[in-house]
Each structure stands twice: as C-alpha cells, then as structure tokens.
Amino acid sequence: MSATDRDMLKLPKKKFKMWNWVWVILMILGLVLSVNNTQTSLPEFFANFDQFAEIFVQMAQPDWSYAGTAIPYLVETIKMAIISTVIGSLLAFVYSLLIARNIVHNRVITGVLRFIMNIIRTIPDLLLGSIFVAIVGIGPVAGILALTVFTFGVVVKLFYEAIETIDPGPSEAIKAVGGNGMNNIMFAVMPQILPYFISYALYAFEINVRASTILGYIGAGGIGLQLKNTLDMFNYNQTGMIILVVFLVVLVIDFVSTKAREALMR
Amino acid sequence: MDTTMKKLPPKPVTAKSRAIKWGGWIISIAIIIWSCTGIDFGGIKPTAGQITGAIFNGLFHPDWSYVYNGSGEDLVSQLWQTLCIAFLGTFISAIISVPFAFWAANTRHKKFWVSESGKIVLTFIRSFPEIVLALMFIKAVGPGAPAGALALGLHSVGMLAMLFSEAIESLDDGPAEAITAVGGSKFNVAVFATLPDLMPAIVSNTLYRFDVSVRSASVLGLVGAGGIGYPLIIALNYRQWSRVGIILLGIIVMVVVIDWISGAIRKKLV
Amino acid sequence: MAEQPMIEMKNVTKVYDNGTVGLKNINLKINKGEFVVIVGLSGAGKSTLLRAINRLHDISEGDILIDGESITKAKGKNLRLMRRKIGMIFQSFNLVKRSSVLRNVLAGRLAYYPTWKTTFNLFTDKDKQRAYEALQSVGMAEKVYSRADELSGGQQQRVAIARVLTQRPEIILADEPTASLDPKTSRQVMEDLKMLNEKYDMTVVANLHSIELAKEFGHRVIGVRAGEIVYDGKMEDTPQSVFDNIYNGGKGKEED
Numbered sequence: 001m002s003a004t005d006r007d008m009l010k011l012p013k014k015k016f017k018m019w020n021w022v023w024v025i026l027m028i029l030g031l032v033l034s035v036n037n038t039q040t041s042l043p044e045f046f047a048n049f050d051q052f053a054e055i056f057v058q059m060a061q062p063d064w065s066y067a068g069t070a071i072p073y074l075v076e077t078i079k080m081a082i083i084s085t086v087i088g089s090l091l092a093f094v095y096s097l098l099i100a101r102n103i104v105h106n107r108v109i110t111g112v113l114r115f116i117m118n119i120i121r122t123i124p125d126l127l128l129g130s131i132f133v134a135i136v137g138i139g140p141v142a143g144i145l146a147l148t149v150f151t152f153g154v155v156v157k158l159f160y161e162a163i164e165t166i167d168p169g170p171s172e173a174i175k176a177v178g179g180n181g182m183n184n185i186m187f188a189v190m191p192q193i194l195p196y197f198i199s200y201a202l203y204a205f206e207i208n209v210r211a212s213t214i215l216g217y218i219g220a221g222g223i224g225l226q227l228k229n230t231l232d233m234f235n236y237n238q239t240g241m242i243i244l245v246v247f248l249v250v251l252v253i254d255f256v257s258t259k260a261r262e263a264l265m266r
Numbered sequence: 267m268d269t270t271m272k273k274l275p276p277k278p279v280t281a282k283s284r285a286i287k288w289g290g291w292i293i294s295i296a297i298i299i300w301s302c303t304g305i306d307f308g309g310i311k312p313t314a315g316q317i318t319g320a321i322f323n324g325l326f327h328p329d330w331s332y333v334y335n336g337s338g339e340d341l342v343s344q345l346w347q348t349l350c351i352a353f354l355g356t357f358i359s360a361i362i363s364v365p366f367a368f369w370a371a372n373t374r375h376k377k378f379w380v381s382e383s384g385k386i387v388l389t390f391i392r393s394f395p396e397i398v399l400a401l402m403f404i405k406a407v408g409p410g411a412p413a414g415a416l417a418l419g420l421h422s423v424g425m426l427a428m429l430f431s432e433a434i435e436s437l438d439d440g441p442a443e444a445i446t447a448v449g450g451s452k453f454n455v456a457v458f459a460t461l462p463d464l465m466p467a468i469v470s471n472t473l474y475r476f477d478v479s480v481r482s483a484s485v486l487g488l489v490g491a492g493g494i495g496y497p498l499i500i501a502l503n504y505r506q507w508s509r510v511g512i513i514l515l516g517i518i519v520m521v522v523v524i525d526w527i528s529g530a531i532r533k534k535l536v
Numbered sequence: 537m538a539e540q541p542m543i544e545m546k547n548v549t550k551v552y553d554n555g556t557v558g559l560k561n562i563n564l565k566i567n568k569g570e571f572v573v574i575v576g577l578s579g580a581g582k583s584t585l586l587r588a589i590n591r592l593h594d595i596s597e598g599d600i601l602i603d604g605e606s607i608t609k610a611k612g613k614n615l616r617l618m619r620r621k622i623g624m625i626f627q628s629f630n631l632v633k634r635s636s637v638l639r640n641v642l643a644g645r646l647a648y649y650p651t652w653k654t655t656f657n658l659f660t661d662k663d664k665q666r667a668y669e670a671l672q673s674v675g676m677a678e679k680v681y682s683r684a685d686e687l688s689g690g691q692q693q694r695v696a697i698a699r700v701l702t703q704r705p706e707i708i709l710a711d712e713p714t715a716s717l718d719p720k721t722s723r724q725v726m727e728d729l730k731m732l733n734e735k736y737d738m739t740v741v742a743n744l745h746s747i748e749l750a751k752e753f754g755h756r757v758i759g760v761r762a763g764e765i766v767y768d769g770k771m772e773d774t775p776q777s778v779f780d781n782i783y784n785g786g787k788g789k790e791e792d
Contacts, residue, residue: 031357034350038411038492045407045416052406079301086298122521123514124481126488127498131510134502135317140305169630173696176590177703178620178647186655187643191634214395218488218499221305224395231401243394250393251386274668277681 059240066238070226070245077222078249080143080215081208088151089201095152096159097185102171103163121153125211129220140221143212150211151204158203162196163189195264202257209253213246324507325514332512339497341516348493349520351411351486352479355418360472363423367430368456373439384431392424396482400491411492418479418486426475433467434460473528480524484517540604541565542707542739543589548598550584550763558584559595560763568706571733571740573754573771575747576782581763582743586709589741590622591615603706620647623700623738625729627712629692633685637676637695640684641667644703663702670698674728690721697728701736708732710742714749722746726753747779 034040045052097103099113128146136142170188179187216224223242230238334342370384399421403413441459450458487495494517501509543566550558559581566572574582587593589600591607599608607618623644631640645663646654653659671677674694679687687695693713700708710729714722726749733740744750750757750771757774759767759782767778 027357030353034354034357034415037347037350038354038415040354040407040412040415044412045403048406052402055402055405076304079303079305082297082301083305086301118522119518122481122518122525124485126485127495127514127517130488130499130502131321135321136314141307144305167633169626169628170632172592173624173626173630173699174643174646176592176619176622176624176709177644177699178616178618179643180616180651182651182655183643183646187635187639187646188632191632195634210393214397217395217397227395227398231398239398243398246395247390247393251389254389271669271672272677274665274680 055236058236059243061237062241062244063235063237064241066230066241067245070223070238070242073216073223073226074213074245074249076140077212077216077224078209080140080147080212080222081205084144084147084151084212085201085205085208088148089155089197089204091148092152092156092159093197096156096163099156100160100163102166102168103181103185103189117153117156120149121157123149123153125150126214126218129215129218133219138219138221143215143220143222146215146220147208147212151208154207155200155204158200159193159197162193162200166192199261199264202261206250206254206257209250320505320507321510324509324511326511327508328512328515329506329508330512332509333516341494341497341512344487344494344497345516345520347411348483348487349480349524351414351418351491351493352476352483354415355422355483356472356476356479358415358419359422359426359475360468362419363427363430364468366423366427367434368460369431370427371431371434373435373442381431385428388424388428388431390424391421392428394421394424396421396486397489400486400489404489404491409490409492414483414486414491414493417491418482421482422475422479425478426471429471429475430464430468433464433471437463470532473532477525477528480521539567541601542568542570542603543741544601545588546599546601548588548595548600550588550593551596557763558593559588562598562763562765564758564765564768566739566741568739569733569737571730571753571755572742572758573750573756574741574743574758574760575745575750575779576760578745580760582760583711584763585760586711586741586743589707589709590619590624592624616647620703621705622707622709623703623705625693625696625700625708625710625713627715629689629696629716631684631692631695631699633683635684636681637671637684637687638664638667638680640695641670641699641702644699644701667698667702670701671695673701673731674698690717690724693717693721693725694728697725697732701732704736705738707739707741710740712743712745715745722749729753747783 095113095117099110099117101107101110104110125146128149129143132142132145136145166189170192171184174184174188212222212224214224214227216222216226217228219225223246227239227242230236230242332341334340366384366388370381370388372378372381372385396417400413400417403416404410407413407416437460441463442455445455445459483493484498485493485495487493487497488499490496494513498510498513498517501507501513543564545562545564548559548562548564552558562585574585576582584593588595589602589607591600591610595608599606601607602618602621605618607615610618632643642659642663644667645659648663649659668677668680671680674697676691676694676698679691679695684692684695693716708729713729714725717725729740729742730753732738742754744754754771757767757769757771757778758765759778761782766782767774769778
C-alpha cells in the first residue's frame, strides 16, 4: 500500500497557454487606452451621481397630462415605422433574390451587389436620418427614407442567408421537370422561405419602432422631437411620460410580433 | 374492375381559416393605408435633388486634409475615440450583463415571474432611448466621451443580457444538477457549472455587441457625447459636403474593418 | 425500319473539376418501353450516369440523344422541353415540404405552361383533374390537400410518382427510389413504376441498391463499376455470379 502511495504522481503543473495570456493583455491594453482616451472616470460619475439620479427621479414621476400631447406624435412614429418596414422589406426581398448564390450563378454580379449592400449596412440609422434631414428637410419624410434604407440593410442579409440555406432538392426536381428560373423561385424557393421573410420583416419592424422614436430628435419626425423639446426645457416629468409611453408601445409590439413569428414558424 | 376516376373535390377550407386569411390581409392592407395618412409628404425641400448631388459629390471628392492633421480633432482621432467609447462601453456592459442575465433566464429551478420580471426590466433598459441616457450622463460627468461610454455601457445591457440569458436557457441542465448534488449553493452553481459553459456565448455575443456599439458610438456624438457623430452633424449643418464625404467614408471603412475582424474572431471561436 | 433508341449515350465521359473521373466512355442504347435497372456499388457512377441523361449533370465528352435529339447541345427553352419528356424520382423525394400535395403534383406540368401562368397559379382545371387522377393511381387521393411534410417517407415517394405521372413523360429516371424506404413501401413504389412502364409505355431507368428488387422488376440489367459499364444484359439471362462480381469489385466469390 505504501508502495502505491509513493507511486502516486505529484499534480503536474498546468500547461502554459500562450494564447490566453495574449487575450488578457489585449483586453487590459484596450481598457487602458479607452479609459485614457475618453477620460472616463467612474469615481467622477459616482461623485456626480446625485445629478444623474435627480433627473431619473423626475422622470419616474411622469406628467400624465402630457400624454395627450405625446400620443399623436407617437402615432406618427408608428406610421413611420410601418411604411419604412414595408417598403424596405419589399426592396430587400427583390434584392436578396439577386444576391443569393443558389439563384444567381454569376459570381461577379452577386459580388458587386453584395459589396454595395455591405456599404449601405454600415451607416447607423441616426446618421442616415441626419443626412436625409439635410436633403429633404425636417419632418417625417426624412425619417421614413432613413428607416427604409436602414430596414433594407438589416433585412437583406437575413433574407439572402435564408435563401442560401434552403433544401436544394425541390429545386433539382423543378429543374428535372423542365422548369426555368422563375418556376424554381415560385415553386421551390418561395414556399420554403416565405415564413422566414415575414418573420424577418416583423423583426425589422420591432427595431424600426424603437429607432423611429429617436429619429425625431434630429428632426426626422415622430415623437423624438418632443423628446428633445422636453429635455431642452428641463421638463423631465414630461420626458418621463414620453419614455413610459414608448416603453409600453414597444412592449406590446414586441409581444405581438414574437407571437406572430412563432405562429409562422410552425 | 374498371375503376372510373373520381373528380377532384373542392379545397376544404374551414370558415375559421378563411376568416383568418381574409381578416389578415384586410387588416394588413388597412394598416398600411392608414400609415400613409397624416404624413406630410409634400414637405420635401425643393433643393433636395441638388443637395443629394452635392453629398454624392462630396463622397467622390472627399476632404482628404481632414484625415489626419495632428490637431486631435481630425478624422483618425475622432474615429479612434469612437472605437474607444465602443470598447469601454461594451466592456462595462458585458460585466453588468452577467448578473442581469442570471436574473432574466428562465431555467427549471426558478419561478416564472422572477425571470419574467427580469426580462421586462431588460426590455425597459432596451427601450430607454440611448440619447436620453447620454444626455443624463452628460449632466453628471459633463459633455464628451465619458458620457457616451457610460450611456453605451448601460444601454447595451438591455440587449447583451437578453442574449446571455437566452444562452443560459439553452444550456444543458446536467452540470448544474451535479453541483447541486454535491451540496453547492446557487452561487456555486453559477460559478462552477453555468459560467464555464457560458464563456463561448459570452465572448461571441459581446463581440457581436461590439459591432453594434461601434455604430451606436458614432451616433452618440450627435448629442455631444463624443465620437465622430459630432463632426458629422457640424459638417452637415455647415454644408461642408466634402467633409461630410470623408467622414462617411471614414465611418464606412471603420465599420467594415471592425465587422471583418470580429467576424474572423468569432469564426475561430466556434 | 429500326426504331431509333429512346436514350442513346455515345462515348460519354465526365471528369469533375478536381480531376475525378465520374463516367468513362459510356456507350448505351435504351429502347422505348424497356425497364432497365442499374446496379453497382455506391460511388460507382450510377447516379452520375442517370443525372447525365437529363443533364442535371453536364458531361465533359460525348453526346446523349433523347429520342434522336441531342440533349447535350440543347439550350434554354429547347432543353426544358426535352426535360419535360423525362420524369425523375429522387431518393430524398424532393417534394416541397410546406406546399400541398396537389401543388407538388401540379409542378409536373410546369414546362407545359408559359412562366407567368404558373407564377400566378393559373393551372387549368383539366390539369388539376389530371393531378388528382394521378394521385388516385398511386392510392394517395385522400391526401390531395395535405401539406407534403405531413406524409411519411413512403407516401411522399408515391406523391413524387404521381408528379411524374402528371408530367406524362416518355422516360422515367429513378435514382435509388427505395433507398430511404422500408421493404413493404419499397415494393409498392416499384409496383407503381411497373404500372407506369406497362400501362403508359414509359421507359424506366432505375438505380437500385437492392438486388432482390432489381431481379424482380428489371427486364434488363446494367452493371456499373468505377464509372464504366461492366455488364449489360437481359435480367433473365443474368446469373447471380454477375451480381456478386459487381458488388465485390471483381473478387468473384460472394463474401459472407
């Protein structure tokens, strides 16, 4: 017995993994650089926390009488979201058929179109909003245009990825029967991806409702303008009301949209 | 023996499914038509076409001098600051998100309303406008990058914690049960069972969130919370189209590069 | 006076991009009304050969004639009209899962219509009745409005056969039609193919992995090994040793 005890090995030292250390160092370096660059100091934040909290407290007591003024703008916001989602999704649908490699076999065409798509996708919604405000002026039209482009960017990638992952079998069958490209799309591709399309469009709608509530801040229509006004005038109770109403609307829309998407995927 | 063929019966549709189908179409079209009402479409400036042309012009003849001139106010510095804001914000949010994720995750051992309340809190954080959050932080720490980083950090929790909690929900129960069986506390379970399995999801989702944060950080500058948003809005207001062009190009390049790097890292993780 | 063969393959060779040889110098004539089974190991080239006939796979050398017309040189609409004459049954059925059985079967008539009509689902009542009758022939009539994914594997394959019947082709290519099915359903499917061959005079070319089914239903057997035809003869004249040979890579003795 004592022989086996002596034969027990000592716990070997853990292997030195270079990669893990590299990551840790990169993280720390990144932190140091960012904190330095941005001059962020948490202590300062905590010191001034009372100011932050004061605003929050005021917002937490929403001005209910303001609801009457806010709601029409909220309605406009929702309308903006709906229009942009519909137009953006339709455009994305057509475009996605052009860049799916199992529908269009020409690599040059898909490559160029994908490049353009990627460029469009990089610009954030509010920046699009600012640009369109500069072009068409203040008002919901700028917001609709901005969100349409934004929706297009979000949805087109989801669409074409869905198209490329369909079962190739039915397409083979359509080809064997003597069908052409359009037949393939109508009989093999569409039935498989239609639920996904609608699902992604609803997802885009959820995002758009949130985005359109902010666009008004830069003048692109919707309730965001009221947000700016109340903030500028330090009427935080009213700001709180706006945030509350927006939150409720987002909750409801998210819930309905999620249920609809679940039903579709059945 | 001669079996004559039957005629094709009409399609069986229940009254309910017909009602749902027709109802669905009518409601959808009604909603779309309603959305177009009340929007003032005529408010387009007459100069719209000209300005679009000017912007495109600015894109193709960008103001290269703005790229780097050592003043700390140039494109490269601003982009770098935007990246730092995004990095810091994402880092903060990743740390804060973990406990929130545990709160909101609907696992077998929890009452439904506990995790549901967590989810609602997260939805609230997500719908709280980032801009307002940034302004609140500006009141506390002054205008500039710190406000942006903090606002980003807090706001991202909404999305990131949601992703984490979904990852937690999809984890295998086994390891958690094992830790409970040896007498571990809920906290032990979290640390020894859940967290290790969660690590790939944490890293992957955080990287994804960093992607999004870079875009958000460019936007926060619009309200003065630092980053490239501010120079852009100034250039737009002063109609300096070639500057707008170079800034847009800079943003596009930055986002594309970050997307590419983050995608490459995530592929290596899987 | 000699009737031209329904399918004629002349010196057909297929080399893949990576250099692998799929088919090597295939010469084959199949006449109208024949029931041919092709046997061979997996990867021997059976599937490539079949798919070359309706040009789902393109060939590198040689020519393939369908009823005297070259499908190798056909393009665009002409190619589709030639494909219309050839029906295909797949191992994985290839039905559109979310579509109804009726719509799947009607797809067999696609090449008889201009594109816009089928895009708007304007099939004639006559064709819908034709589809329904095809479903009755394979015993799937009551499933006509069901979604395809509500059916079992065997049922889906029979719907696929109904699709082929609705297409009214002159040739049927069957690529391992029974590989995913249990013995009873496999037999049903083969009986359906036999019915199509005898009642409608359709030329059937089937890849089978089951020697039993091959012997029972095939009139002519073609053995394929490594992309080449190593045997071609009438089923009744073919001794068991031929099958052993083909499946054992030429080692001769049957391994237990």
